[in-house]
Amino acid sequence: DVKVTQSSRYLVKRTGEKVFLECVQDMDHENMFWYRQDPGLGLRLIYFSYDVKMKEKGDIPEGYSVSREKKERFSLILESASTNQTSMYLCASREPGEGSNQPQHFGDGTRLSIL
Amino acid sequence: AQSVTQPDIHITVSEGASLELRCNYSYGATPYLFWYVQSPGQGLQLLLKYFSGDTLVQGIKGFEAEFKRSQSSFNLRKPSVHWSDAAEYFCAVDGGAQKLVFGQGTRLTINP
Numbered sequence: 001d002v003k004v005t006q007s008s009r010y011l012v013k014r015t016g017e018k019v020f021l022e023c024v025q026d027m028d029h030e031n032m033f034w035y036r037q038d039p040g041l042g043l044r045l046i047y048f049s050y051d052v053k054m055k056e057k058g059d060i061p062e063g064y065s066v067s068r069e070k071k072e073r074f075s076l077i078l079e080s081a082s083t084n085q086t087s088m089y090l091c092a093s094r095e096p097g098e099g100s101n102q103p104q105h106f107g108d109g110t111r112l113s114i115l
Numbered sequence: 116a117q118s119v120t121q122p123d124i125h126i127t128v129s130e131g132a133s134l135e136l137r138c139n140y141s142y143g144a145t146p147y148l149f150w151y152v153q154s155p156g157q158g159l160q161l162l163l164k165y166f167s168g169d170t171l172v173q174g175i176k177g178f179e180a181e182f183k184r185s186q187s188s189f190n191l192r193k194p195s196v197h198w199s200d201a202a203e204y205f206c207a208v209d210g211g212a213q214k215l216v217f218g219q220g221t222r223l224t225i226n227p
Contacts, residue, residue, distance in 0.1 A: 004158070033214075040124070042205060043159075043217040058214070090158055103149060104215060106158035 002027045006091050006107040014115055019078040021110050023091030030096055032074035033104060034058075034066060037088040049074055050096075081114045088112075117142045119208050121218035129226045130198055136191040136221050138206030147209035148189045150180055153220075154202045162204075165189060176200070201225045 007022035025032065030051050035043040035058075045058030047066040055066050063085060067075040074093075078085055088111050092104040118141045128134055140146055147166050151159040163174025170182040180191045189206060206218040 009156075035217075040219055042119075042121075042219040043215075045214060048214065092159075103161045103164055104159075106151075106160070108156070108158045 002029075002093070002105040004091055004093055004105050004107040006089075006110050008110050009108065010111050010113075012113045012115060013078075013081050015081060015083060017078075017081045017114075019081050019112070019114075021076040021078075021089055021091075021112070023074045023076070023093075023107055024072050025074075025093040025105070026072065027093065027095070027105075028071065029093040029105075030071070031094045032068065033092040033094075034064075034074065034076045035090045035092065036060070036085075037090055037109070043090065046076065083114050086112060086114045117146075117208050117216045119206050119216055119218035121204075121206055121221050123221045124219070125222045125224065127224040127226060128196055131195050134191075134193045134196045134200070134223070136204050136206075136223070138189045138191065138218060139187050140189060140206070140208045141187065142208055145184075148180075148182060149207045149215065150174065150178070150189075150191050151205045151207065152176075152202045153205065159205060162191070196223075196225055198225045198227065 003026045005024045013019050033048040034046045049055045049068040065077045090109045091107045094102045094104045120139045149164045150162040153159045162178050165172050165182045203220045203222045205220050207215040
């Protein structure tokens with residue numbers, strides 16, 4: 001089974017702090033994704049990565065950046081945390097396939113509160 | 116742009132009753148479609164997926180979904196729900212460039 005591990009289940013930070021959310025997958029997947037999940041809005045894509053050192057903006061990249069130095073690890077960075085970034089953050093990975101016919105595998109999420 | 120609509124934000128059914136969760140998508144070509152389930156405090160787990168071929172697909176936990184191109188729908192069904200099915204359910208469509216576009220989710224409550 002694919003294992004996607006997010007380093008923290010719950011995190012509390014202060015406004016203005018630089019926040020790192022870490023995600024590791026154990027299946028040598030090339031594609032990795034960061035989403036945020038808010039009630040009534042479903043999952044929205046922040047950033048994704050096709051391979052090491054490659055990144056693409058998703059639908060809501062403002063206020064975020066990412067790092068992919070190793071294939072198994074994909075980090076989400078909040079450069080200067082703000083209260084509107086309080087949310088559930090979900091990491092996912094998938095192996096490449098024809099189109100997008102391979103499912104994404106998700107971690108358990110990090111619930112981040114910015115005070 | 117691709118989009119997914121789940122018209123029902125919250126559904127309540129009795130244990131043992133049948134279930135249908137609605138999903139409508141907008142996509143120009145033959146879509147890749149997915150249903151995921153999220154139990155409280157957990158990540159998303161894949162229930163089933165549709166790529167091509169048979170329009171009725173079977174998934175895990177006794178779920179099935181039917182792809183209807185004429186209605187742009189991919190509704191999820193289960194003949195008899197169990198209390199453990201209480202969760203949030205997400206429909207998703209391939210958004211191109213290996214991205215998924217998710218619906219808003221439907222929260223399922225089970226009455227004993």
